[in-house]
Amino acid sequence: MNVKTPSRLEKVLAAGQLAVTSECGPPRGSDPEVIINKANLIKDYVDAVNITDNQTSVTRMCSLAACIRLKQMGLDPVLQMVTRDRNRIALQSDILGAASFDISNILCLSGDHQSFGDNPQGQNVHDLDSIQLIQTVRLMRDEGKFLGGDDIKRPPQMFVGAAANPFADPFEIRVSRLAKKVKAGAEFIQTQCIYNLDKFEEWMKGVRERGLHEKVYILAGMTPMKSAGMAKYMKNRVPGMDVPDEVVKRLAGTPKEKQAEEGVKMCIEDILRLKEVEGVAGFHIMAIEWEQIVPEIVKEAGLYPRPDAA
Amino acid sequence: MIVADRKPVEEIIEQIKDHDNILILGCNECVTVCEAGGKKEVGVLASALRMHAMKAGRDVKIDEVTLERQCDHEYLEEIRDRIDQYDAVVSLACGVGVQFMAEKYHDMPIYPGVNTTFLGATEKRGLWTERCQACGSCILARTGGICPVARCAKRLLNGPCGGSSKGSCEINREVDCAWQLIIDRLKALGKLDEYEEICPIKDWSTDRAGGPRKVVREDVQL
Amino acid sequence: MRLNYPTDIRIVRVPCTGKVDLLHLLRAFEKGADGVYVVGCMEGDCHFNSGNLRARKRVEQAQAILDTIGIGSQRVQMYNLSSGEGPLFAQYATEMHTRILELGPNPIRAGRREAA
Numbered sequence: 001m002n003v004k005t006p007s008r009l010e011k012v013l014a015a016g017q018l019a020v021t022s023e024c025g026p027p028r029g030s031d032p033e034v035i036i037n038k039a040n041l042i043k044d045y046v047d048a049v050n051i052t053d054n055q056t057s058v059t060r061m062c063s064l065a066a067c068i069r070l071k072q073m074g075l076d077p078v079l080q081m082v083t084r085d086r087n088r089i090a091l092q093s094d095i096l097g098a099a100s101f102d103i104s105n106i107l108c109l110s111g112d113h114q115s116f117g118d119n120p121q122g123q124n125v126h127d128l129d130s131i132q133l134i135q136t137v138r139l140m141r142d143e144g145k146f147l148g149g150d151d152i153k154r155p156p157q158m159f160v161g162a163a164a165n166p167f168a169d170p171f172e173i174r175v176s177r178l179a180k181k182v183k184a185g186a187e188f189i190q191t192q193c194i195y196n197l198d199k200f201e202e203w204m205k206g207v208r209e210r211g212l213h214e215k216v217y218i219l220a221g222m223t224p225m226k227s228a229g230m231a232k233y234m235k236n237r238v239p240g241m242d243v244p245d246e247v248v249k250r251l252a253g254t255p256k257e258k259q260a261e262e263g264v265k266m267c268i269e270d271i272l273r274l275k276e277v278e279g280v281a282g283f284h285i286m287a288i289e290w291e292q293i294v295p296e297i298v299k300e301a302g303l304y305p306r307p308d309a310a
Numbered sequence: 311m312i313v314a315d316r317k318p319v320e321e322i323i324e325q326i327k328d329h330d331n332i333l334i335l336g337c338n339e340c341v342t343v344c345e346a347g348g349k350k351e352v353g354v355l356a357s358a359l360r361m362h363a364m365k366a367g368r369d370v371k372i373d374e375v376t377l378e379r380q381c382d383h384e385y386l387e388e389i390r391d392r393i394d395q396y397d398a399v400v401s402l403a404c405g406v407g408v409q410f411m412a413e414k415y416h417d418m419p420i421y422p423g424v425n426t427t428f429l430g431a432t433e434k435r436g437l438w439t440e441r442c443q444a445c446g447s448c449i450l451a452r453t454g455g456i457c458p459v460a461r462c463a464k465r466l467l468n469g470p471c472g473g474s475s476k477g478s479c480e481i482n483r484e485v486d487c488a489w490q491l492i493i494d495r496l497k498a499l500g501k502l503d504e505y506e507e508i509c510p511i512k513d514w515s516t517d518r519a520g521g522p523r524k525v526v527r528e529d530v531q532l
Numbered sequence: 533m534r535l536n537y538p539t540d541i542r543i544v545r546v547p548c549t550g551k552v553d554l555l556h557l558l559r560a561f562e563k564g565a566d567g568v569y570v571v572g573c574m575e576g577d578c579h580f581n582s583g584n585l586r587a588r589k590r591v592e593q594a595q596a597i598l599d600t601i602g603i604g605s606q607r608v609q610m611y612n613l614s615s616g617e618g619p620l621f622a623q624y625a626t627e628m629h630t631r632i633l634e635l636g637p638n639p640i641r642a643g644r645r646e647a648a
Contacts, residue, residue, distance in 0.1 A: 083464075084464070088511070110464050110466060110471050111464075112473070112480070113463050113464060113473070113480060113481045115463075115481050116481075124463075124464065126464050126465050126466065127514060128511055129464070129466040129467050129468050129469070130466075130468075130471075131468040131508055132467070132468065132508075132510075132511045135508070135511070136511075147511065163472065164472075165472030168470065168471070168472045168473065168474050168475065169470075169474045169475055169476055169477065169487070169490060170470075170474070170490055170493050170494075172493075173470075173493055173502075173505060176505055176506050177470075179506055180468060180505075180506055180508055183506070183508060184508055192472055239472075239473040239474075239475045239478075239480035240471075240472040240473045240474065240475055240480065318600075319597065319600045319601065320600060323601075350554075350555070353555045354554055354555060354558060354597070357555065357558040357559060357562050358558065358597050358600070358601050360562055361558070361561060361562050361601055361603060361640050362601040362602070363643075364562075364640040364643045364644050365601065365602055365603065365639045365640045365642075365643040366643055367642075367643040367644070368643075
């Protein structure tokens, strides 16, 4: 596949290497050191770093500003952008702003509902949805046009990503939904955290049957469990999350002080298994507020050193 | 129909506290069906307000009238000859009726007696649910007759999101995932293949985004 | 069976407690009643299936309104008994009578005197 953007992530993927991405949540304050410190923990172990956009609808430093910080450190940030908080004017404007700093990856999302966050009384926008945002970025990049039809001077050069949740319902359309995102122009996919590997492999089989793995790079989402409590919470409380009983049992059967270690071990085992699945183009490691563990996972999973794709 | 819910009596008491001659004005249409502002609710509210005033030792006159509709000139005209007896009106019509009253009786204070909530249906007695947001450009033909604008919490035109779980919306297990319903319907219609057509970016200018809307029909105007 | 019950209770006969409307309950208070109670058949034994259940809902609605306007929900009450339970009827009457005596007169009567 040809490389269409200056994205380091795209280069790694196009070269046929397993890519590794991770993510950093911006702080609930204006201290830039928070994001810089998190990035420093992982920068040598990943190809690109996602910056979440007010995840779970909790107000934080904006994704764009945090991405600029990473860019200035020489990293390849992935700008996460949700359609919850901005209309089409703001979305296009922020895309141009990011492009002005040569941020070259974007992940198009609809975003968690605001009722989960710190402003449940707020409006949501959803002028576009995630699929339409993918179309918008591709229009801006490939045609050099705004949604309104006017030309863009110096169009954004962005590698366009989307999320996929193979575990949400209804399962029967989960491959179709991926096909829809590919049709809209998604070039890479980061999946929901995978704990039910059998179900993920079943989904991947459907993906391969339609040849979608040849049209889009699929990065498998991995989140190490820190404790049995976290596993139970994710199983019971997080919508669209599929945590099998064995995962909870294995952690619960481990002494409390060893559970984090066990969680990391499980994460590494899972990556080793999924590396063999045809169509898995890399891994997106989301160590939630636990960035310091990413190097160990990357090394132990045989994904280190990262290729020099600069 | 337009679904409304009763405003707390305390709120209405506060609104009318400076008035002594009050008309409680009901509406025989939607708000009657949803048991928020028909003749019956007018009677109950009026009785409660009268007792509240009596208890406070105040001599307040509270009358009850229920019109056929409050969103049409001809019915609102029915109270023209008696409106001057009052120094305030509490309208139990939807927000449309309240405003139409306010426009017609320009110097009469009008207070809303209900909260207008949505366009919906009576699922069963005591349960009304939303179906339509009057976006002004109906897409039900492509979504199996189920509206994601009104029924998806993120109004996704290309759903479902990753939060759809066992038929429920991520915001609340009591809320159906609109896209699960759409997919079930498309399947029943043998049209599941249409799911993969991308719904284009919507023109929201026919929604509230375009400012106050009007329908002009010169073909029926005299 | 000659049972005694308080004499200042006025009985309003209805074909079924399902006939008792929220408005009837409120109007009684508006006219100055100190308390109102509805005596229906046992739940599940309604000849019209759900008349007494409707009555209970309406009593609850009346309670909520009376609380809101400061008259007090204790002044209105639903009771259920079967037709053979004369002693229980008398017991409920006494119980309600005692409660109302403790609560005192309907506060709107005092208000009305003040206004007059």
